[in-house]
Amino acid sequence: MSDHLFAVIMAGGKGTRFWPLSRADRPKQLLAITGEKTMIQQTIDRLLPMVSQERILIVTGAAHVNAIREQLPSLPAANIIAEPIGRNTAPCVALAASIIAARDPEGVMAIFPADHVITQPEILRKTIATLLAILDHDPIKLATIGIAPSYPETGYGYIKKGEGADPVFSVDAFCEKPDESTAQTYVDSGDYFWNAGMFFWKVSTILARLSKDMPELMAALTPITSVINDDDAFNEAISRHYPALPAQSIDYGVMEKAGADKAVIVAVCDPGWSDVGSWRSLYDLTPEDANGNHSRGDFIAVDATGTLVHNTKRLVAVVGLDDVVVIETDDAILVVHKDKTQKVREVTEELQRRKRDDLL
Amino acid sequence: MSDHLFAVIMAGGKGTRFWPLSRADRPKQLLAITGEKTMIQQTIDRLLPMVSQERILIVTGAAHVNAIREQLPSLPAANIIAEPIGRNTAPCVALAASIIAARDPEGVMAIFPADHVITQPEILRKTIATLLAILDHDPIKLATIGIAPSYPETGYGYIKKGEGADPVFSVDAFCEKPDESTAQTYVDSGDYFWNAGMFFWKVSTILARLSKDMPELMAALTPITSVINDDDAFNEAISRHYPALPAQSIDYGVMEKAGADKAVIVAVCDPGWSDVGSWRSLYDLTPEDANGNHSRGDFIAVDATGTLVHNTKRLVAVVGLDDVVVIETDDAILVVHKDKTQKVREVTEELQRRKRDDLL
Numbered sequence: 001m002s003d004h005l006f007a008v009i010m011a012g013g014k015g016t017r018f019w020p021l022s023r024a025d026r027p028k029q030l031l032a033i034t035g036e037k038t039m040i041q042q043t044i045d046r047l048l049p050m051v052s053q054e055r056i057l058i059v060t061g062a063a064h065v066n067a068i069r070e071q072l073p074s075l076p077a078a079n080i081i082a083e084p085i086g087r088n089t090a091p092c093v094a095l096a097a098s099i100i101a102a103r104d105p106e107g108v109m110a111i112f113p114a115d116h117v118i119t120q121p122e123i124l125r126k127t128i129a130t131l132l133a134i135l136d137h138d139p140i141k142l143a144t145i146g147i148a149p150s151y152p153e154t155g156y157g158y159i160k161k162g163e164g165a166d167p168v169f170s171v172d173a174f175c176e177k178p179d180e181s182t183a184q185t186y187v188d189s190g191d192y193f194w195n196a197g198m199f200f201w202k203v204s205t206i207l208a209r210l211s212k213d214m215p216e217l218m219a220a221l222t223p224i225t226s227v228i229n230d231d232d233a234f235n236e237a238i239s240r241h242y243p244a245l246p247a248q249s250i251d252y253g254v255m256e257k258a259g260a261d262k263a264v265i266v267a268v269c270d271p272g273w274s275d276v277g278s279w280r281s282l283y284d285l286t287p288e289d290a291n292g293n294h295s296r297g298d299f300i301a302v303d304a305t306g307t308l309v310h311n312t313k314r315l316v317a318v319v320g321l322d323d324v325v326v327i328e329t330d331d332a333i334l335v336v337h338k339d340k341t342q343k344v345r346e347v348t349e350e351l352q353r354r355k356r357d358d359l360l
Numbered sequence: 361m362s363d364h365l366f367a368v369i370m371a372g373g374k375g376t377r378f379w380p381l382s383r384a385d386r387p388k389q390l391l392a393i394t395g396e397k398t399m400i401q402q403t404i405d406r407l408l409p410m411v412s413q414e415r416i417l418i419v420t421g422a423a424h425v426n427a428i429r430e431q432l433p434s435l436p437a438a439n440i441i442a443e444p445i446g447r448n449t450a451p452c453v454a455l456a457a458s459i460i461a462a463r464d465p466e467g468v469m470a471i472f473p474a475d476h477v478i479t480q481p482e483i484l485r486k487t488i489a490t491l492l493a494i495l496d497h498d499p500i501k502l503a504t505i506g507i508a509p510s511y512p513e514t515g516y517g518y519i520k521k522g523e524g525a526d527p528v529f530s531v532d533a534f535c536e537k538p539d540e541s542t543a544q545t546y547v548d549s550g551d552y553f554w555n556a557g558m559f560f561w562k563v564s565t566i567l568a569r570l571s572k573d574m575p576e577l578m579a580a581l582t583p584i585t586s587v588i589n590d591d592d593a594f595n596e597a598i599s600r601h602y603p604a605l606p607a608q609s610i611d612y613g614v615m616e617k618a619g620a621d622k623a624v625i626v627a628v629c630d631p632g633w634s635d636v637g638s639w640r641s642l643y644d645l646t647p648e649d650a651n652g653n654h655s656r657g658d659f660i661a662v663d664a665t666g667t668l669v670h671n672t673k674r675l676v677a678v679v680g681l682d683d684v685v686v687i688e689t690d691d692a693i694l695v696v697h698k699d700k701t702q703k704v705r706e707v708t709e710e711l712q713r714r715k716r717d718d719l720l
C-alpha cells in the first residue's frame with residue numbers, strides 16, 4: 001500500500017428510500033440494515049487493513065456529524081468534514097483533495113461511498129492494491145473500479161473498458177444510466193461494468209484535472225482552501241462559501257472528460273458489491289431460511305415465503321402471505337408487497353402532507 | 361326494571377384467538393379492540409342504565425381479578441368472584457345464583473358474556489325490560505335473547521322459536537352448532553335465532569331447575585354455598601371445592617332440558633350484536649375509510665384496500681397489498697391475510713415450542 005494513502009468516505013446521502021428505517025436524521029449510511037454494524041461502520045472496517053483511522057476523512061451533511069462521531073468514536077473528530085448543504089460530489093472531492101494536499105502534497109486519495117455493501121472485501125482490497133501500484137508508476141492517471149454486472153440494471157452508470165490486460169484496462173467511456181435494451185447490450189458485450197463510485201488518484205493529479213475541467217469550482221473554492229490550516233477560519237469559510245459552490249458530480253465534471261482523454265484506468269472485479277438501493281437488494285443481502293424467507297430478527301412465518309422482515313425489537317409473525325416486506329421500527333411499521341416498494345415514496349409524501357415530521 | 365335485578369358478567373374467557381392482542385393474562389374481554397374502552401368496560405356501561413354497580417357480579421379466572429379491578433375501579437371488589445379454574449358456565453351460574461339468593465331471595469338474575477359487542481344497547485335494554493316484565497308475572501320461566509341471524513353462521517348455537525307474539529316466543533328447542541346447509545335452512549325459515557348467551561330468571565327458579573337437572577352439581581356446590589356469608593371461609597371453600605365441580609355448560613345442563621319442557625321464553629331482537637369471535641368480525645366492527653380500509657389508529661394506505669389495521673402506538677403503512685390484517689402491539693406484530701386468520705393458531709403453537717411465554 002502507498003505510504004501516502006488517504007481514504008475519503010462520501011457520506012452525504014440523505015434519502016428516505018428506506019423509510020421507515022431511514023429518516024432525515026438517519027440516512028442509509030447510519031443504519032444497520034445489512035448486519036450488526038451500520039453501513040458507514042462497515043465501510044470503515046473494510047478500509048482499516050489499508051489505511052489508519054487518522055488518514056480517513058468523512059464528508060457528510062452537518063446534520064449527521066454527531067451521529068457519525070457516535071458511530072465512529074475512534075476516528076479523529078477533525079476528520080469529519082461537515083457540508084452545510086450538499087453540492088453533489090465534485091465540490092466534495094475538490095475540498096477533500098485540497099485538505100489532503102495540505103497534509104501531504106504526495107497524498108494519494110481513495111474515495112468510497114459510505115452506504116454500499118461489499119461482501120468480499122479482501123477481493124476489493126487486492127484490486128485497490130493493484131491500482132495503487134499502477135498509480136505509483138503512472139501518477140497522472142485517474143483510476144476507478146468496475147463491477148462485473150450480474151444483470152442489466154438501468155439504475156447505474158456503466159464504464160466501458162478499452163485496451164488493457166485483465167483486470168486493469170484503459171477506460172473507453174463513462175456511460176450514463178442506460179435504458180433496458182441498452183443495458184442488456186452492455187451486459188451481453190462483456191465490455192461494460194457498473195460504476196460503483198470508487199475513485200483513486202494522486203491529489204496533485206485530481207487538483208490539476210479539476211483546475212482544467214472545472215475552473216469555476218476551483219475558483220469558488222479558493223476562499224475555503226486559502227484558510228485550510230486555520231481550523232476556525234476554515235469552518236467559518238465552509239459555512240459561508242460552500243453553499244455557493246456549483247453542484248455537480250465528479251462523474252460529469254471530470255471523469256467523463258478524462259475518460260474521453262484516455263486518462264482513466266479501470267480495474268474490474270467482483271467483490272460482492274451492492275449499492276443497497278432498494279428493499280429488493282436488501283432482500284438479496286439478508287439470510288434466507290429453509291422456507292425462503294429472509295430475516296435477521298425474531299420472526300415466525302406460517303404459510304409464507306419470499307418474505308423480507310427487518311425488525312429489531314418486536315417479534316414479527318407473517319401468516320398466509322407471500323412476497324411481503326415487513327419493516328418494524330420504534331415508531332412506524334411498513335408492510336409492502338415486494339414488487340411495490342417504489343410506492344413507499346407515496347407514504348413519505350403523505351406524511352409530509354400530514355406534517356408528520358416526527359416520522360420523516 | 362325489577363327492583364330485585366342483579367347482573368352477572370361471565371368473564372371466564374382466556375382464548376388467544378386474538379393473538380398478539382390477547383394473551384394469557386389479557387384475554388379478549390380485557391382488550392380495547394372495538395373502541396376506546398375494553399370489552400368488559402363496555403359491557404358494564406351497557407348495563408348501568410338498568411342496574412347499579414353494587415348489583416353487578418363478575419365471575420372470572422383468578423388470574424384476571426386484578427386487571428378487572430383496575431379496569432372497573434368503581435365496582436365493589438367483593439362483586440368480583442374468582443374461579444380458581446374454569447368449569448364451564450353451569451357451575452358459574454349456580455354459584456352466582458346462590459350468592460344473589462343470599463343477598464335477596466327474590467333476586468332476579470341477568471347473565472351476560474363479558475366480551476360481546478352490542479352496537480345498539482338501547483334496543484337490548486328495551487328487550488330486557490320486556491322480558492323482566494313477563495318474568496314478573498310468570499316467575500317460573502327461564503328467559504333468553506335470540507339474535508336475528510344475518511347469515512348462516514356455523515359457529516353459534518341456535519334457538520328455535522315456538523308459539524308467541526313478536527318479539528317474545530316460547531322456545532321450541534335449543535339447537536347445537538349446525539353444519540352449513542342446516543344453518544342455511546335455519547336462516548331461511550325465519551324461526552331460528554342465534555343464542556347469544558344472555559339469560560334472565562329469578563334465582564329461586566334457576567336454583568330449583570339446577571337442583572332438578574344437575575343435582576350432582578348442586579350437591580358438590582354445597583360446601584361453598586353453606587359458608588356464603590363468611591367471606592374468608594367462602595374464599596377458602598371456593599379454592600378447595602370449585603375445581604371439583606362438574607364442568608358443564610348451562611345450555612347443555614339446563615337450557616336444552618328446560619326448552620324441551622316448554623319452560624323457556626325467548627325475546628327476539630337485533631341490537632347489533634357480535635361475539636367478536638374472529639379478526640373477520642373485528643374487521644366488520646372497525647370503521648371503514650374511503651379506500652375500504654378499516655382502522656382506528658395512525659394509518660396510511662397506498663394502493664391497498666380491505667385492510668384491517670389495529671395499532672395503538674406506532675404508525676402502520678400498508679403499500680400494494682389488499683385484504684391484509686396488521687396488528688401492532690408492544691412486543692409483537694402480526695401480518696396475516698384476511699382469509700388465513702385461522703392459521704394464527706400455528707404462530708402461538710410455534711411460540712409454545714420456542715418457550716416464548718413472554719409472548720403468549
